[in-house]
Amino acid sequence: SLDSGTVWTQGAEGVDVPGYDRSGITTGIVHFGVGGFHRAHLAMYVDALLTAGQARDWGICGVGVLDGDRRMQKVLGEQDGLYTLVRKEADGSLAPRVIGSLVEYLFAPDDPEKVIEKIADPATRIVSLTITEGGYAIDQVTGEFDPEDPGIRADLAPGATPSTVFGLVVEALARRRERGTGPLTIMSCDNMQGNGDTARRVFTGFAALRDGDLGAWVADTVTFPNSMVDRITPATADTDREALAERFSLRDGWPVVCEPFTQWVLEDHFAAGRPPFEEAGVQVVDDVVPYELMKLRLLNATHQALGYLGYLAGFRYVHEVAQDPTFARFLRDYMDLEATPTLRPVPGIDLGEYKATLIERFANPGVADTLKRINFGSSDRISLFLLPVVRQQLADGGPIDRAAAVVAGWARYAEGTDEQHEAIEQQDRLAEQLTELALRQREEPLAFLGATSVFGNLASDERFAAAYTRALETLHRDGARALVTSLVDG
């Protein structure tokens, strides 16, 4: 059973367990958004340091702020914070490891005060975040802090009990300042270019609205390192739980599955110290921008290039699209001709090899990543991954046909039915508005681009509008596979 503890702590054939004593590890990191990715990435790196006998004062306290996180609190509570990270190899084999670095978990809605005091505690020196790209209260077009965000407004009301990440952390920072505890580091591990800069804008913007002096103190003393994070971590499926139980006798309420590849490139900008991450394989660099651009524009934007068009063509998994020769060629052409010219030289990386590896990573059938997950929250993500490439290519007079086809693919996907007339579930903050626009586009081809909170004024660029309209017409007339084929041949 779950708490029998033997497999968890002593291991079984083929299962790695923490070989270190977990008692006495103290919390140095408070992490918001304990989902799949955090448990496959930062928590794994800290676990690796603990295994090497390091970082015993850098244990992680997870925090959930959304209702959906109650389940994580329950599962981790039952498992003493332990969970299994399952590496899925391309040959279908599984490599499970029990991770021991999550030493506490707090569910903020039950006890916000406890979360605030945990962050205010002098032992806490890093607050880390994986709260999704949509979690930052920023305007998607300008990238600036949006003080009108409903959660932000509620947390700024006089006498409010904080309920957002920003309200909780800034209250804790106010206490640290009052008590002379000193600043800490806020480390975003979300997929955004300049994730640290974005976090800085939101936290300092929020603090300044609360109290000008506090805002200045946060801006001057708290640090916000930028980072590039990479490890494909699909949502856990029931079959993953079953496979662990059957093959390894491990009954884990919420294991995490991930690909073998992992990368983390991090700026060394820490206000109150950090674990020796480089000893666990993290690349600590002065300038993370070239790595971020490479990852977001090659991996994430290419996920978008395969997500909508692949779904419309009848695929449901990433590996199915990447294994299709026509699609694979389209993806590689997108990377080579449209994305790569917008990158900067990336120290130590052979881009040709990186792109070939990406196609291989996408094609790994073991990972079984769904197109549905890739297409989730598009309105928060397209402006971060694909549209910056489009804007730069438009400014440079470079090619945009493939990216325009991808945006048209999203517009067609947003109509809510696929090419077999089956319903497509829309998982997007703006789903209602976007579907309404998409349903007008057979008469009014540029209707979807009218979502200016996502696209800004892209519709008024004639070259983009023409390529987009052509692609949408082909989609309506001949379907997604025909569109992709025409772009590969052309």
Ligand code: NAD
């Ligand atoms: P997930 O759905 O498993 O977990 C998301 C977590 O964020 C949950 O705990 C959720 O409650 C929390 N969250 C969501 N919105 C929030 C908000 N507004 N405020 C506070 N918490 C909020 O997703 P995941 O796979 O862990 O991915 C999370 C993020 O990690 C992604 O959005 C991305 O930025 C980054 N990331 C993911 C991957 C991946 O392959 N999954 C790879 C690289 C980076």
